[in-house]
Amino acid sequence: MEDVLGEDKALQNCPQIAIPRSGDARLLNSCAVCLAARRLDHGQFARLKETPLSKIDFSKPITWGLIYVLTVFAFGFLYYLLQGLSKPVSFWEAQYFSVVTITTLGYGDISPSKSLAMIFTASEVLLGVLLLGLFLFRLTSDLAVGVRQEEQKIALRQKWKPKFEEHIRTNFSEELRSDVIIRDVKRVDEYPELEENQTGISPWFRLSLVGTYHRGILVGFQWNNLVSLDDGRFRVHDPLKLDKDDDEVRENSVKVLKIGRIPFENIEDVDFGGDEYYGYPHIYCHFSNKNEPYEKVSFCTRRQLFPDSLPYYTEVADAEAVRLASLSAGVEKPYV
Template sequence: MRVRIVLLIEAATFLLLLGISIAWVMKPSGDFEPYFVIFSLVFVATDLFRRYLMLNRKKTKFTPTELVQHREKLRPIFEKEIFRCRHEKLRKDAIIRHVDRVDSYPNTDESKSGISPWFKVALVDTYHKGIMVILSAERLYIDDEQYFNKKGNSAKEIRAYLVGKIPYEDIEAVNMDGDEYYYFPHIFCHFSHNNEPYEELVYCQEVDMNNGHVHYSELVSFSDVRKQSKEVA
């Protein structure tokens, strides 16, 4: 709402500046300069303020009540889909799509750097703030209670999954039915964390809880593994 109000003020100021400019051209001797300067400053100030609001819109998107309602709206939808895939032994595939670049789908531009506007993951679990998606299956090595991605002399090898945690507040919408290209869920996200949708990357182990229940037990953060591996490189 605030962005719309500022945008209206900015548009009105621009029209005033345009009118003053036309009047100034038609009557060069007129005393238009003070008004032009004042409204120019107003226009610049509103433009900067609008940009500031846009950059910080994710931090103020929800009130505490709205955040609870948003989480409780999405949580059962994802839990139902995850349970269905486990019970029917279906593929866990999902497509993550960038809200701001939604029309880039289904095309890809390999020449551009940075994260793709859409990509495939495995939707495997939920946590208290959102969903957990698998990005890759990897080997980790444990030595003296530390985790590495390179094997040492006495290290024990384990299979782990690199998991991204996506908060519900960064999920704008979800289409569980997919489309003509990919029939599995499409999850539309804001890439609010260093141009990625994940608030955290962690390594997890899959734990079979029996009767179709699976838990992804967190082992260590991605950043810690990277740091520890560099130290012994």
């Protein structure tokens, strides 16, 4: 079966629902999964609708620490405006009272005297306990997942590298599809259904397993063409607007594959057999890098030494640098 990332034509004509591998009779069997497949096929829509709130990384302890500090200032400002304490307070005295309240110290030199101030004080204590708990939870999660011991990293690399390399060689030699399903271990029960109005990156999506590197696997998003700029940067080729009817730019552009690098230590488990919805390997990952499983995303060229040898990929440009250069040049969606 033709590899979905083999050529531009294959990508453009890729199916909107999962296609079983050769000899695999498992098909999608629910409308909800068909809808999700349309939106998440090949990772093109792996990042769902974004809002300003969805850009905040709530998985990091520093985020909850900042929320904790902002809560102190917010309640302190309310106490200052309300002046419902046991004595008139200045702005900084109100902030002092907010600190001793949220930390549950309660020295007693200042206390609430009005009903509304009592409600705010009780609310701040409860909110402070909740925020402190979330901060500690995220901190311990980072220590458990993101900061593994070197011995653990070595063990995981030795465990996963030969398994993935064998799978890639088998698929290449038998001309099978390279699709994989990337799943977030913290949201494993959100598969296969998907909330229609969900924001941020989805809990699962389909990409292509294209290779390995010294510390992880390479997963492909989609093919693009990059145009070199005068300052040495690259932007995405825009055939609909910026480069419309410009054959010279198209011919001089570089054909690249957008690739994400997933470290082996971010992989918790792999089901190489798939399931009744997708008969491809399911890779369960920790989305510990800014709520994503990748440590880096870049554009790479694909090359082969011989027609029957495994392809290899050479990095051309960082994906974020290309995105910024493309925006500066006036490239618009869907290319950015």
